[in-house]
Amino acid sequence: MRRAWLRQILAVIRLEVKKTFFAKRGLWIYLLALMPLALFLAHAASITYQNEARARLATHNQKPLRNQDLASISQGMSREEVIKRLGKPPSAYSWDEPRQDESGPSHVVVHEVYHYTDGESDLHVRLEDGTVTGTELGQSENLGENTVIFAGVFQFFYLRLAIFFGCLGIFMNLFRGELLDKSLHFYFLAPLRRDVLMVAKYLAGLLAATVIFVTSEALQFLALCWSFDPNLLNSYLYHGHGFAHLAAYLGITALACIGYGSLFLAAGLWVRNPILPAAVILIWEALNPFLPSVLQKISVIYYLKSLCPVEIPAAPGTPPLLALLISSPEPIPAPVAILGVILVSIAILVVSSRKVRRMEINYTTE
């Protein structure tokens, strides 16, 4: 019996996967999944360009510079002192500004900006009439900072919006889409238990969602790493938490597909308009931090958030509501969180299977 079910499940997956991956109406899901990848690729390309420009500029330094040299320049220094410490600037520009004094005649102020680099950091020195009026020492991209940005994009865009709406598009269409296409009856006229059909469709949706979102997440991580120095990267990946973080992100993505997938499959069985359940679930998930702890547990984001490997610090001055939103919930052990998502999903699927068993084909009302 189980062997027959397995064959039937594989047959359904074969039919469904083609539809899910190549449906024109699913194109926006790819765009949603690839949006952060485009962001990280653009960021990586920009960093690479800046690094190359900086390296080119550094070759024009009169003498080798270190970060301490750049940091030693301060307000009030003269042009000569700056040049004595750092040499002639490899890049500079100036302009004149006629200025009218309150008591005396007008005169011309000479503004200059010197740009130095040690190959990693940039120093911009502003001078007025040969005196330093300000400095700006910009550090090159920092991997630690970037991993926090990556975590932010993952938690607040990818997890809560991209995967959420992607799963809505994939899983709500498993039954609802076929009702609209008037082709669900072909499944219902096969010697296939309705609950087995539901599981098969869910697995097909899960396969599509996981492939799309996990692949995008892996590529985003690759894009994040692309612009960094290989030595730094090596130590982050092999001696730091790099690979552990990657595994965590991929695992959370897959778990999100499991959780949201079951929710939207169920929603597609009960509700005709996808906007309503999407809005309700989105609000429920967003309100999660404000809910009593018992209710917090009846959500997907509660478990996923506690599995996220990088905590996002709230910047000083963040409004209390926003701070609460980005705060991590009471930490739950990873096995409990993973099991939580899986159990919530199984419970939803069990309830849905009852609905599928009583489902009727009545295309005229769709």
Add this chain to the structure above:
Amino acid sequence: MSGDITLDNVSKFYGEVLGVNRVNLSIRSGITSLVGPNGAGKTTLMNLLTGLIQPTRGTVRILGYSTEEPEKLFHLVGYSTQFDSFPKGLTGYQFIYLYLKLFGYDSETADNLAWRAIERANLTEAAHRKVAGYSKGMRQRIRLAQSLAHNPRVLILDEPLNGLDPLARAEMIAMFRSLAADGCHVIISSHILHEVDIISDQVILLSNGYVVAEGQIQDVRNEIREQPAQILIRCDHQRQLASKLIESGLAIEVRMHEDSRGLLIKTADADHFYLALNQLVKSGIDVESVIPADDDVNSVYEYLIGTEGAAV
């Protein structure tokens, strides 16, 4: 396992709208036609038989199986619906092959069964073309092929001859007859009454969600006592016979047939009429043939339901 299809006090309501009401049927093997005007409940009854909809009341059993056991039922049942829609992007062959894979068949068996069904439907040449590009008749045939690909014992066909050309219709009718002769239950819905007449072993007449008559068409006709039976008598001395029939009080109405080669008689008691006719014939009138003129589906339909919705 029971050998019949039974509906026990089955009703189906869509909210407050009646689909079918208090249907009690026992359908034997052979070709059974569901006849009735649009909205009579034919498709509802077929959908109930296949579990696509659930009865509000009552039970449906197909060869002993409940419609709530699709995993058992659809090894025995094939249903060609009226829905003219298909899964997107599939060729005719893929449509049937992948459907058969849902049965759990291995690839080779599914392939063999798919080709056999395609050949039966005369679609071999078009098998690798996308179903979306098929004509209406081809789509009808591929649906038929799919419904009988797994060799079901019960074949339920909703308007199966719609869109088919005369040759294809004749082929399909021959196939239904052959399946019925092999002991299958073939249930067909149609509003083309002369076709129903040719095909059916028994008919079920539906009107406004109620079964108004069921059984062999002659039996049904005999049950309609308020309508006098019409009998066509081919004979040589029509006038003489006509006057004798009127004198005897056996005929309510006697008319010359349109072709002037016989009499069309209306009688309230057909059995008595046939016995008496034997006596009249002995008096020297040469009767060529005596044929019941209104025991076809068309007449029964007209008596019970009226002419509305009937296509002859």
